[in-house]
Amino acid sequence: MxxxxxxxxxxxxxxxxxxxxxxxxxxxxxxxxxxxxxxxxxxxxxxxxxxxxxxxxxxxxxxxxxxxxxxxxxxxxxxxxxxxxxxxxxxxxxxxxxxxxxxxxxxxxxxxxxxxxxxxVELVNLDSGKDYRKSEVFDFNYPSWLIKGDSNLPGQIQKIISKFGKNQNPVENNKLTVLGHELRVPKATGSVAEFTFDELCQEGLGVPLGAQDYLALSEKYSAIIVKDVPRIDLYVMNSALRRMITMIDQFYDNNVALLLILDVHLDDLYFSSHSRDRELTMEERMFMDDYQVKGVAEGVKIATLSGSEEAFAIERKISRLAEMSSEKYWAETERIFTESKN
Structure with a gap:
């Protein structure tokens, strides 16, 4: 602002x-x-x-x-x-x-x-201690994520396709050219693209995607549905987590309507397969101090990401998903979509 x-x-x-x-x-x-x-x-x-x-x-x-x-x-x-x-x-x-x-x-x-x-540069600290993206002004009528099997899921998918698909027929295996390489879009209906988590954040399309690919998708599509988002093991899926963070950043910055279909609740999305009964290393304790992490259990969970920027970004992504669930955010996406068609 x-x-x-x-x-x-x-x-x-x-x-x-x-x-x-x-x-x-x-x-x-x-x-x-x-x-x-x-x-x-x-x-x-x-x-x-x-x-x-x-x-x-x-x-x-x-x-x-x-x-x-x-x-x-x-x-x-x-x-x-x-x-x-x-x-x-x-x-x-x-x-x-x-x-x-x-x-x-x-x-x-x-x-x-x-x-x-x-x-x-002159440094100015603007941290008020309040996350305004999670403010009560957001009514969450347009969820940016739902759990697989949620009774609201079919209706939400249909709402997205109705708004941004404009009754066009689905097209499979569209191709975009991004910095000299081809990016395959498995399914698209008008301005709505559908992927699985593996295709966008693992290597399900044959190559690992980067910021330039997510940016290209943002410029081409108004809404993106990401299916089969699994629980993310911080020990073995660090690269997938980095891509997911980059993906959400690019979609947010370009006001793309996003629907993540999760296997579990967002609060349980991250876990560590090696965090039980483990003594924290000195580096991890320093990491906890850096980020003011309180509590050993939470510290072990977060410390699996020590040595990278991802831990710092997790909470910001969750708060961004809250903002992306607001009527105001989706209204802006629809405004941009309508202007692009006129």
Whole structure:
């Protein structure tokens, strides 16, 4: 909301607002295009920064969070070049700069970026302690998740297809081209796509999907149904959990109507097959301290994700699913859908 107010009222003409994840995807595309240009590393970053600054003087990021090692390794070079050219950056984040990419692989190579960032930005803490996405203003008439076998499930699926399918016939095995590879859509009815959890978050389509694939689906479809979402073992399904988190982020940012069909209640979705009667390691105890986790039982459950950003993201995803269950969210999705058809 604060970013909305700022961006809509600032008089800066050359401005851009973008989700940080999408911005870094664009950076990787620029690097790919310059791969055969005979430029050295410094010249490559200078070229990318010059191209960005030519179009943008104010860059606003939503969700400034580093989770990808490729992004982490490029941050200092990229932002050194951008700051040198006087670009102004404003970002929202759930992380203090000191905690960016915490416990990430080869974090020692990322650390020089942190003082560079802190030298260029002013930190403002806006944490009120209240999760407004779970506020009572949401009436949950349009659930973003239901349990398999719920009596409301057939009616909810039909409601989605009626709103966004517009009486079109289902089409099987549609194909989208995403950054040079094909993404298969097993079933689509108008602007409604249907997948299983394995197809979107495991490797059921033959290749592991990434942020660019979920973004492509967001741009093509107004509503997405994800079936057969299992209980997620944090010990053995970490990569699937990461993809699920990325998927929800992309769908939320693009106001896609989402229906997850879960095997169990959302509160029981995550578990650890190796958490019983196990002594916490020192690293895990530090992890609990970092995130102010209270209670050994809950600590063991969450600590199975220590060393990654996923634990930090779980609660945010659950609160996002609450917002995605609101009449206001679905009304906005329907408005965007209607405008796209006019």
């Amino acid at each position: 604060v970013m909305d107010l700022f961006y809509s009222t600032t008089p800066v003409v050359k401005k851009k607002r973008v989700h940080f994840n999408r911005f870094m995807l664009d950076i990787h595309e620029r690097i790919h295009k310059l791969r055969y240009s005979q430029l050295g590393a410094v010249e490559t970053w200078d070229k990318i920064a010059d191209d960005i600054v030519e179009d943008v003087h104010l860059l606003c990021f939503d969700e400034f969070q580093v989770t990808d090692i490729a992004d982490a390794m490029n941050m200092k070079s990229l932002f050194s070049a951008l700051f040198k050219r006087g670009i102004v950056i404003i970002a929202t984040s759930n992380r203090h700069p000191d905690d960016l990419y915490l416990h990430g692989l080869q974090r020692q190579n990322f650390l020089p970026f942190i003082p560079l960032l802190k030298d260029q």
